[in-house]
Amino acid sequence: MVERQSPIEPELHPGSHGNFEHGVEIILTETRPGSILQLAAWPGEEKRLMAGIRTVTGLALPDGAGGGIADGVKAVFGFAPGKFTVVDDAEGLASAFAGVITPAIGTVTDLSHGRTAIRIAGPKAEWVLAKFFAIDFALPAFPVGAGRSTTHHDVFAQIQRTGADQFDIYVFRSFARSFWKALCHASEEVGYEVQ
Amino acid sequence: MLITCPYCGPRDVIEFTYQGDGNRQRPQPASQDLDAWNAYVYDRLNPAGDHNEIWQHSGGCRAHLRVVRNTLTHEISSSGFARGDHKAARHKLEAKS
Numbered sequence: 001m002v003e004r005q006s007p008i009e010p011e012l013h014p015g016s017h018g019n020f021e022h023g024v025e026i027i028l029t030e031t032r033p034g035s036i037l038q039l040a041a042w043p044g045e046e047k048r049l050m051a052g053i054r055t056v057t058g059l060a061l062p063d064g065a066g067g068g069i070a071d072g073v074k075a076v077f078g079f080a081p082g083k084f085t086v087v088d089d090a091e092g093l094a095s096a097f098a099g100v101i102t103p104a105i106g107t108v109t110d111l112s113h114g115r116t117a118i119r120i121a122g123p124k125a126e127w128v129l130a131k132f133f134a135i136d137f138a139l140p141a142f143p144v145g146a147g148r149s150t151t152h153h154d155v156f157a158q159i160q161r162t163g164a165d166q167f168d169i170y171v172f173r174s175f176a177r178s179f180w181k182a183l184c185h186a187s188e189e190v191g192y193e194v195q
Numbered sequence: 196m197l198i199t200c201p202y203c204g205p206r207d208v209i210e211f212t213y214q215g216d217g218n219r220q221r222p223q224p225a226s227q228d229l230d231a232w233n234a235y236v237y238d239r240l241n242p243a244g245d246h247n248e249i250w251q252h253s254g255g256c257r258a259h260l261r262v263v264r265n266t267l268t269h270e271i272s273s274s275g276f277a278r279g280d281h282k283a284a285r286h287k288l289e290a291k292s
């Protein structure tokens with residue numbers, strides 16, 4: 001496989017930054033998953049698509065808008081009616097779906113090279129993200145595993161909560177460096193560490 | 196102004212795009228009925244009060260929505276998918292602690 005270059009690399013500076021004298025309250029990482037897919041079901045085929053996701057990934061999607069689940073290696077969440085983002089640390093997830101999601105069920109779009117995944121974790125993760133996105137990050141409104149599609153400054157972002165104080169953000173690859181820099185600036189006041 | 200998307204929940208109006216008057220009846224593409232086309236393009240109720248509108252959640256799930264907005268107060272009294280297929284309304288997901 002061709003080595004994929006990170007769009008963030010020139011601005012990725014491992015170590016502690018900002019106001020961290022009293023401890024680091026944010027950890028930023030680029031998770032670099034091998035596969036990022038979007039799956040879409042034709043109307044009425046949602047259940048079959050969700051069953052196909054379970055067959056391939058082993059992850060059972062909960063019912064309901066924005067429902068999702070992550071196991072540390074693979075992740076899936078709904079981002080629109082009948083549409084799901086599926087992520088795997090390994091490459092080649094699209095070909096695993098090829099025989100399962102038939103043209104009668106829906107479509108599989110491989111965005112592995114088109115999206116960049118950024119993880120923000122720590123006790124101030126909700127606080128920092130609330131500066132960017134006009135959505136409710138409180139745990140009861142945004143439970144672990146759930147996904148949200150929203151925008152920052154008119155640029156799309158998909159967010160999955162993968163822990164009580166951890167979020168994985170999927171942004172356009174071409175906007176990733178700019179978003180990363182903004183995320184670093186927004187984290188300065190609470191002290192952040194880049195890993 | 197907040198619009199409640201049936202998929203995403205309440206979101207700021209900045210995430211939405213107005214797609215026009217929801218009362219319009221588009222004639223069949225082959226229709227030669229000029230009055231019907233004229234009504235589709237130009238006739239508007241322009242009410243001072245509740246108004247049927249089509250909005251797209253362009254900065255979210257990208258679904259097209261039917262929205263009733265009060266033109267005097269901007270109050271959104273109802274919203275739902277423009278397409279009838281997706282009946283599943285948003286329900287509150289329980290937090291897994």
Ligand SMILES: [Zn+2]
Nearest residue numbers: 200203252256
């Ligand atoms: Zn929506």
